[in-house]
Amino acid sequence: MAMDKKVIEDLKKQLLHEKEDLENNLSKIARPINQKEGDYETNFDEIGSDREDNAAEVEQYSENISIETTLEKRLQNIIDALERIEKGAYGICEKCSKEIDLERLKVNPSAKTCISCN
Numbered sequence: 262m263a264m265d266k267k268v269i270e271d272l273k274k275q276l277l278h279e280k281e282d283l284e285n286n287l288s289k290i291a292r293p294i295n296q297k298e299g300d301y302e303t304n305f306d307e308i309g310s311d312r313e314d315n316a317a318e319v320e321q322y323s324e325n326i327s328i329e330t331t332l333e334k335r336l337q338n339i340i341d342a343l344e345r346i347e348k349g350a351y352g353i354c355e356k357c358s359k360e361i362d363l364e365r366l367k368v369n370p371s372a373k374t375c376i377s378c379n
């Protein structure tokens with residue numbers, strides 16, 4: 262059973278919306294290295310030059326790196342899902358090749374695996 266085109270369109274819209282949100286949030290703390298692949302590098306903001314400033318810079322930077330890593334991972338999952346839609350391979354579990362339950366996709370449109378393989 263192939264997935265309904267209309268359903269895929271809706272999920273695609275959801276994915277594009279999430280992608281935009283993630284890109285907006287990423288642009289606040291990082292700059293894109295390869296936007297198409299969702300590859301970003303965390304900005305290092307200069308606060309000042311004395312020791313306290315430097316410590317604050319490093320602290321802020323490491324905090325931003327961890328946020329950036331999380332957002333980047335989510336963005337890359339979404340880009341993957343959009344690619345699978347283009348290839349007509351969307352909604353197939355990457356482990357067992359069975360169809361992923363639609364309800365699961367509605368909650369998480371970038372899911373790569375079915376519930377049993379999760």
Ligand SMILES: [Zn+2]
Binds near residue numbers: 354357358359374378
């Ligand atoms: Zn599976």
